[in-house]
Amino acid sequence: MIKKINCIIIDDEPSSQNVLEQFVKKIDFLELKAVCNHAQEAQKVIEVEKVDLLFLDINMPIISGLDFYKSLINPPLVIFTTAYAEFAVEGFDVNATDYLLKPFSFERFQKAVIKAKDILKQDEDKLILKADKRLHIIKFEDILFVQSLGDYVKVHTTNNTLTTYSKLSTMIEKLPSNNFIQVHKSYAINIQKVNFIEGNHLLISEHKIPIGQKHKQNLTKHLNNY
Template sequence: MKKINCIIIDDEPSSQNVLEQFVESVDYLVLKKVCNHAIEAKKVLEEEKIDLLFLDINMPLISGLEFYKSLKEPPLVIFTTAYSEYAVEGFEVNATDYLLKPFSFDRFLVAVNKAKDILTQNGDKLLLKADKKLHLINFDDILFINSLGDYVKVYHNSNFLITYSKLSSLIERLPKNKFIQVHKSYVINFQKIDVIEGNHILIQENKIPIGQKYKSNFTNKLNSY
């Protein structure tokens, strides 16, 4: 079973202790760090691959909600708080679940099982945040991806999504046997190529340039295909 790397972000020692005990009781959860506030957590997220946050909402320096909204590529989140009035806003940012303190281990387990189901389904899918929603896109449905500076446009079937991400970060999440970068601004699904014409690739109605820097790698993959 896939292990889920998680961190606890809470400024109350008693809440930290309860969450630590609960996390240790679930064999697929791996606790990477207990953080006292969001600034500490941000450093962990920059250094570690984290799949899931247990995030208190009412904290010093910056609230859990504002912190989560500020993340460019946020992990899944389970909000934990003593204040029920935050529930609606929590779900507006696509929280996996919302735990109202004090909560039982059974209720905790329901929440983490939801996260596990999402991450398990994500094995052959790309999880993207766009339009204030979480989208699971099959890798096989993706045609190509176009960088737009701090955003990327993901074309899939006859649709597209725009999400806040660097192209380089997104490339790390794509299966290498399916996708290849052909230009500083383009990554394509190799199996979706219709025509190669000079220094351009045609995928359906879309004409994608092949950059000089990427041409040799693309040619090698084409020859071995």
């Protein structure tokens, strides 16, 4: 069964916020993390919370919902909500999960949410990240390790290496904890891919990865479990 879907509402109209809040409360697998009045407020939430789904109004002050969504590096799923039907085509151009034209019924809202749930369930064993101006879908089992480079992370896979804008800690949260652990301030590894450990290093494929002193005990514990 899929875990709770963390969502936020981004809308500058209190009446629309209230409707969405009431609808979210009726769906047992939705977890509302925040209600935001504009994109800048939502950005702050996304930076500190794991967000799976946005209910995003398109016509908002300062920056439109579409422009805001396009600006996100590794965007969550989005269901656009708006009173303007002419935005629908552009909304689907950014791979929107669905588009709700105000006013919409609970039944129509529920249909959109179930679609988002199905997408997330399909992606439970995959990592979706933006690199090279594309969205890449990577199976967890194909990831060897991830490496921090300041504000960027390199994801090393069996086939290639992708660089994306992210913190290592944020990337680790997206990976299954039973297989992926941090072994150094700059590295997290897929335990299943370890060839051997020697001293303060381990080998994955041809890559020699350092083991930080404070991570050694946790690494040993996980390996013993295997």
